[in-house]
Amino acid sequence: MNKWWPAPAKLNLFLHITGRRPDGYHELQTAFQFLDHGDKLKFTITENAQITLKADLPEVVEEDNLIVKAARLLQTSCKSRSGAIIQLEKNLPMGGGLGGGSSDAATTLVALNKLWQCGLTEDQLASLGLQLGADVPVFVRGHAAWAEGVGEIFTKIEPPEPWYLVIFPECAVSTAEIFSATQLTRDCEPITIAGFLAGEGSNICESVVTKLHPPVAQALAWLAQYATIPRMTGTGSCVFARFESASAAENVLEHVPAHWHAFTAKGCNESPLSFCAKDFDRRLDVTAI
Numbered sequence: 046m047n048k049w050w051p052a053p054a055k056l057n058l059f060l061h062i063t064g065r066r067p068d069g070y071h072e073l074q075t076a077f078q079f080l081d082h083g084d085k086l087k088f089t090i091t092e093n094a095q096i097t098l099k100a101d102l103p104e105v106v107e108e109d110n111l112i113v114k115a116a117r118l119l120q121t122s123c124k125s126r127s128g129a130i131i132q133l134e135k136n137l138p139m140g141g142g143l144g145g146g147s148s149d150a151a152t153t154l155v156a157l158n159k160l161w162q163c164g165l166t167e168d169q170l171a172s173l174g175l176q177l178g179a180d181v182p183v184f185v186r187g188h189a190a191w192a193e194g195v196g197e198i199f200t201k202i203e204p205p206e207p208w209y210l211v212i213f214p215e216c217a218v219s220t221a222e223i224f225s226a227t228q229l230t231r232d233c234e235p236i237t238i239a240g241f242l243a244g245e246g247s248n249i250c251e252s253v254v255t256k257l258h259p260p261v262a263q264a265l266a267w268l269a270q271y272a273t274i275p276r277m278t279g280t281g282s283c284v285f286a287r288f289e290s291a292s293a294a295e296n297v298l299e300h301v302p303a304h305w306h307a308f309t310a311k312g313c314n315e316s317p318l319s320f321c322a323k324d325f326d327r328r329l330d331v332t333a334i
């Protein structure tokens with residue numbers, strides 16, 4: 046049966062900028078964790094090579110959609126003669142720092158690699174993903190990670206998996222806009238994984254984003270009434286706080302002002318996409334017997 050593949054959200058549990066490369070890209074330290082909440086994609090394989098996207102996403106023209114770009118890139122790389130009709134259920138806000146577009150691209154690479162039987166390795170898929178965006182490789186690899194470089198050098202980590210309340214303050218923030226801001230701090234002292242797991246780290250982009258986008262400051266101030274250390278993810282705009290239980294997060298969700306979109310989700314060190322890919326392999330094994 047044709048099933049839905051998950052494209053989960055990510056959180057940056059902290060984000061520091063430690064330098065800048067000659068090409069302008071920023072050197073980062075960050076920790077990625079996935080959420081059990083995100084977009085969903087369904088793939089129907091076709092005999093002709095056409096890639097068709099069915100998505101209610103008028104903001105992004107089909108040619109620019111990372112799903113279409115990922116499918117075409119894989120098709121060229123593995124010389125697939127098949128095509129696909131790809132259906133997208135978009136649940137994640139765009140420009141929210143939850144990595145929705147990157148996650149959609151990663152799910153497309155992982156799913157079509159299996160469905161077209163391309164046989165590319167995880168390393169090959171991650172390096173294709175990096176051509177599409179700095180955030181795509183972590184979604185391909187599917188494990189919570191400490192990331193350095195421009196965000197592509199990973200070490201697996203196992204942080205606690207709390208419940209989160211995530212608020213999208215109804216404003217989109219462009220990653221490029223924040224990385225080009227002159228006031229951005231770009232000389233954070235490097236920290237260690239042990240230091241992070243012991244509670245060090247913040248989101249260094251928060252001060253710039255809150256000045257340029259007041260709703261982000263308002264959402265952080267609102268969350269601070271209910272939780273300790275509310276934080277922004279990535280370059281914004283979403284903010285989040287952690288809770289001990291689903292019910293504790295849901296109790297606060299009930300009070301979120303109606304003009305903001307918000308949801309609760311569980312932190313996951315293994316991505317829902319990774320579970321789905323393993324389940325796909327397991328089913329193939331069963332069919333083969």
Ligand SMILES: C[C@@](CO)(OP(=O)(O)O)[C@H](O)COP(=O)(O)OP(=O)(O)OC[C@H]1O[C@@H](n2ccc(N)nc2=O)[C@H](O)[C@@H]1O
Pocket residue numbers: 057069070071072073075141142143144147177178179180181194195196220221224278279280281
């Ligand atoms: C910083 C993070 C943290 O997760 O921000 P979010 O986008 O998730 O908020 C990401 O790594 C972003 O990844 P992604 O959103 O894929 O960025 P890309 O499309 O590759 O790049 C968008 C723009 O951001 C800048 N950029 C991106 C990554 C980086 N390490 N340094 C940069 O300077 C570049 O100017 C680039 O043109």
Ligand SMILES: Nc1ncnc2c1ncn2[C@@H]1O[C@H](COP(=O)(O)OP(=O)(O)O)[C@@H](O)[C@H]1O
Pocket residue numbers: 105109110111112137138139140141142143144145146147148149150218220279281282
């Ligand atoms: N499938 C997609 N879903 C969302 N955004 C996409 C997609 N394809 C391309 N984009 C572009 O990527 C930008 C960043 O989107 P997204 O990844 O959701 O946000 P963020 O990087 O802040 O987490 C969008 O504003 C949009 O222009």
